[in-house]
Amino acid sequence: MTGPGRRSFLRGALAAGVAGAVTTGSAAAAKDPTSPSPKPPPFHGVHQAGILEEPQARSVVAAFDVIAEGKAELTDLLRALTDRARVLTGGGVPAEPGISAPPPDSGILGPDAPAGGLTVTAGVGASLFDDRFGLAAKRPKRLTAMRTFPGDDLDPAWCHGDLVLTLGAADEDTVLHALRDICRHTRGGMQIRWRISGFSNRPRPSGTPRNLMGFKDGIANPDITDAAAMNRLVWAARDEPAWTSGGTYQVIRLIRMLVEFWDRVGLPEQEQMFGRSRDTGAPLDGLHETDEPRYAADPIGKVIPLTSHIRRANPRVPDTEGSRILRRSSNYDRGVDGAGNLDMGLVFGCFQQDPHRQFEAVQERLADEPLTDYISPFGGGYFFVLPGVRDRVDHLGRGMIE
Template sequence: MSGYDRRTFLRGALATGIAGTVAGATVDRASADSSPASAAGAPPIPPFHGLHQAAVLSAPRRRTIVAAFDVVTEGRGELADLFHTMTDRARLLTTGGATPQVGITAPPADSGILGPDVPGGDLMVTLGVGASLFDDRYGLAALKPAGLTTMPMFPNDDLDPAWCHGDLVLQLEADDDDTVLHALRDIARHTRGAMQVRWRMNGFTSPPRPTGTQRNLLGFKDGIANPATKNAAEMDGLVWVNGKAPEPAWTAGGSYFVVRLIRMLVEFWDRVGIDEQEEMFGRSKDTGAPLDGAREQDVPQYHLDPEGTVIPLTSHIRRANPRTAETDAGRILRRGFNYDKGMDSVGDLDVGLIFTCYQQDLRRQFEATQKRLEDEPLVDYISPFGGGYFFALPGVQDASRSFGGFIEV
């Protein structure tokens, strides 16, 4: 019996449900505009099918779960089946619909925490693969994205192996906690025996305080100077992998995805004077404006301040993005989420940032940025302890395709 057959057992009932609910689900999609998130001003979530995964260029939602998995299937057939299952679940969970009825033949097919029908248009699912998936277990070495490596230990890192890496990474985004949790529970149930959670972190974005870009837990607006996601040429140059050598062709439409779990030592930070805080970032804490400007979106004029008298040369924004011709192609598309996971052993808050970013080239973009940020003054107040390098797969283009297309060619 093939792995595919083996795993279709749980899906069988659900597939029946899907077939019966396509029309209803379509209606749900069209009504996504009237969801509470949209009412609050957030743009509607794009459809699941597309050249690229929907979340990459979409504005982050209010809640996220980032989870890395180790694949425990035996053989490539079962791995292909895992990707089919992940695709089916992602499609169903994002599209919504009635949960199938299994009568007396099984326990309920759905946890029911979102009610009898799964709402459509509320969820984004992003799936990525890590370098370890291409080791000798499944014979995938020749298919590995050329730039995909295991995330190294950077000089200011304090990486905990239990919080690092993974064969797969899954990011779920929605505006409510129950939506992302329902999705994780559903996906875990349907992939039981095929993958195990290695680590997971829940995160949230904050509303504008009072306007503009969200603030991180150090109180600073974070992610102001992102590349323009609506500029297709810029995205082609900075985000999307094009599948040309040395990349394997299948990677076209995907993007390198970095996850960094960064603890923020907020008690220490709160004991730092405002001038020093602002000089570390290079921005005003209140407005988010660069220290030589007045408004959040003002562009810092580094050429007028070569000595760093106004915006220190060591400040975070100046190191991260020097805005020179040479570093222009090194920009990254940031997607930050805050996290809050309780207390540490001395009674301080264990909170911080789930830093994620997309880019075309890990060396040219994330690693070059990271290199410039090495030993920046801010490193005393933050501690990167986890995350990993992944490749966000190309989008699933239609109902006949799967995330796992690349291992079936």
């Protein structure tokens, strides 16, 4: 679809977004108080939802190539995306179509689509700032294409993208419903480059959820209630273009775990590689997952090896405090590969103020750690998560476009 046809399709999506729900909330959910839908975070705000919140039970990460032509069509696309995200995160009954029109909704959530705690988090890749839309001068200062690290086996079909969406909700059908709806209403402006479904395990027995290696994942995140720490580590720096205020950088890494090999490694060796107890999540010199490892009392790594994941990732010295990241990861399961091996692993995600100062510094410290023998990164990208939508007249990327 090209020219006026695509523009009219996107304008139609905007109209559908404005009238996309005639009532909000879910009558079906209200009838069953034993299983209420989770309350979604507010859609409007300085920051997008899905950054500070813990990963939800079900998720989809989808990267898109923008096929809109020119800045006007890109603006239509971003408005349509904003309107659909606003409607979907609010829930409700879709507007009635004309007699001969297709249904306004896929129907997989029933006639009164619950919000289901849905979050829609949108980011843009470095490739969006090429010469197609005249945005080169607006490129976030630290936004580049993801580099290749030692041990990577990157597949170009699973890397990068002009735009990325991270959808999260309590239920699989909620995120799939949102993905289908967004793709339907933006079909003339963008198309999927790659997508992967994720899930987060329930805490077992408590505390931080586990990854598919059996270890708790994301224990040492910075405190999201500490505004000073978030301004220092997560939100866009003051030297960025003015429009980026309220945004952040997102790194996504698709990491296959070679679980058949991992499952044949003895538990003591596994724990030495991570530096934590598998059962409790505690550092090997502690009792609880929230205990701080005492590296100063163990300078030669007798208890927690110097090569362990936690010691390499976060040495807990003043020089590395500024490289901390906010991890927001989920697990994936893609079945089996052509050789009959299980294809599962981690949709690693993190937010930070500067992916080079933070993520890349951590990644470089992890080079040649023992865990590299059991993982194989194959995709992902660097993205800038757009500032939040302030009100009903605002839209995603407005400052970037204007």
